[in-house]
Amino acid sequence: MQVQLFVKLLVIVLAELWPLSEATFSNDEKKIMLDTHNQLRQSASPTAAAMGFVTWSNKLEDLALKAAEKCKDDHNYGGEYANLGENIYSGPRTDPREITLAWFTEKSQYDHDTRKCTGKMCGHYTAVMFDVVNELGCAIKKDCSQNKNIVFCEYSHGAG
Known part of the structure; x- marks a missing residue:
């Protein structure tokens, strides 16, 4: 009986840990991702009045990991992703x-005066640079298909 319980517990633990080995950044890569975001945010021009540093969120990383595991570059809306910003990268790169x-x-592609895109995509830029964002969590799933990796970053203002 104790052996069966131990085996069940071991299976549950391994099932929880297994995806982390395949779809997450190393601690060094997380630091690079975070540092790059903060460097870009501090170089904002024009300067944002409320621009602050972002910190790493394990909760947001878990959400990014959950999204990346699907190997689909589809945005997540509602539920646990409600009120979050999200960036997706799909392609050969792996360097954060x-x-x-x-x-x-x-x-x-972004007009700072009107706070709008000028006809082309700029949502990735605005997610990185949104001044009230103070938390970030990202994950990568490598080899979703030939020469294709998926990266999700989730952004929060930490208020809910």
């Missing part, structure tokens, strides 16, 4: 700095 910089390149 390169991925964040790719999102940031959309700056040229």
Whole structure:
């Protein structure tokens, strides 16, 4: 009886830990992702009055991991993703700095005066640069298909 209970518990623990080994950034990569976001946010031009640093959120990382595991570049809405910002990267890159910089390149498509995109995509840029965001969590799922990795970053203002 005790052996069966131990085996069941072991299976549950392994089932919970297994995806983490396949779809998450290393601690060094998390630091690079976080540092890159903060460097870009501090270089904001024009300067945002309330722009602060973001911190890593394990809760948001778990949500990003849950999304990345599906290997689909579809945005998540409602439920536990309600009131969050979300960026998705799909492609060959795995370097967290390169991925964040790719999102940031959309700056040229954003009009700071009107606070709107100028006809092209700029939502990745605004998610990185939204001044009230103070929490970030990201995950990567490698090899979703040939030469395709999926990265999700979830953004929160920490108020709920």
